[in-house]
Each structure stands twice: as C-alpha cells, then as structure tokens.
Amino acid sequence: MSSPPTLSSLLTYQQRLHIDCCRCPHKLELTPEAAIATFGADMTFVRLRRILRCTECNARGRDREISVYPDINDYYAWCDRQKYAREVEKYGQAEADRWWNGRGANLLRQ
Ligand SMILES: [Zn+2]
Numbered sequence: 001m002s003s004p005p006t007l008s009s010l011l012t013y014q015q016r017l018h019i020d021c022c023r024c025p026h027k028l029e030l031t032p033e034a035a036i037a038t039f040g041a042d043m044t045f046v047r048l049r050r051i052l053r054c055t056e057c058n059a060r061g062r063d064r065e066i067s068v069y070p071d072i073n074d075y076y077a078w079c080d081r082q083k084y085a086r087e088v089e090k091y092g093q094a095e096a097d098r099w100w101n102g103r104g105a106n107l108l109r110q
Contacts, residue, residue, distance in 0.1 A: 008041040013078040015070040023059040
C-alpha cells in the first residue's frame with residue numbers, strides 16, 4: 001500500500017487547501033505554500049483533519065466536523081495549462097489560443 005498523501009502533494013498540481021467547518025460557516029483557503037509553511041510538508045490530510053478545531057464554534061475534526069481537501073478546480077486548471085503547453089508545442093500559439101478560448105464551451109457539450 002502506498003503511504004497516505006501529504007500536503008507536499010498540493011505543490012504537484014498547484015492546488016489550494018480548503019479547510020471547512022461542517023458546523024458553522026467558517027472556512028479557510030490556503031495556497032499550497034501557505035499550507036505547507038503552516039502545517040509542514042509531511043502532514044497528511046487525514047492527520048491534519050484529526051488535529052484541527054474550529055476557532056469559531058469549537059467543532060473538532062476528529063469528530064468529523066471539519067473537512068480538509070485539495071481544490072479540485074485547481075487540479076483541472078493545472079491539467080488545462082499542461083494541455084495548452086502541449087498544444088503550443090504541437091500546433092503553435094494561434095491554434096493553442098483557439099483551443100484555450102473554446103475549452104469552456106467543451107464543458108457544455110455531451
Ligand atoms: Zn465552526
């Protein structure tokens with residue numbers, strides 16, 4: 001079995017870290033760099049949730065009242081940037097820009 005993912009994985013896809021309280025509206029959003037500076041690169045998501053406590057309402061992560069997760073939209077944005085770079089290499093800037101500008105429309109197509 002592979003080891004559980006740590007906060008250092010946020011850097012791989014440039015994902016922000018979200019920490020949401022499930023009992024009150026308190027939410028945090030940290031850049032990967034800020035998350036690692038605050039909690040350490042070797043901190044796992046599972047452990048981080050377990051040790052957190054909401055400063056507004058005292059909800060505890062170890063009671064499953066706090067969610068800790070990487071931003072999935074940041075992951076997709078990273079994938080888009082990678083694809084854009086490949087398109088520039090293969091078809092040139094103009095074609096890549098055409099793809100980039102049309103990629104929102106692709107989301108609506110089935
Ligand atoms: Zn709270």
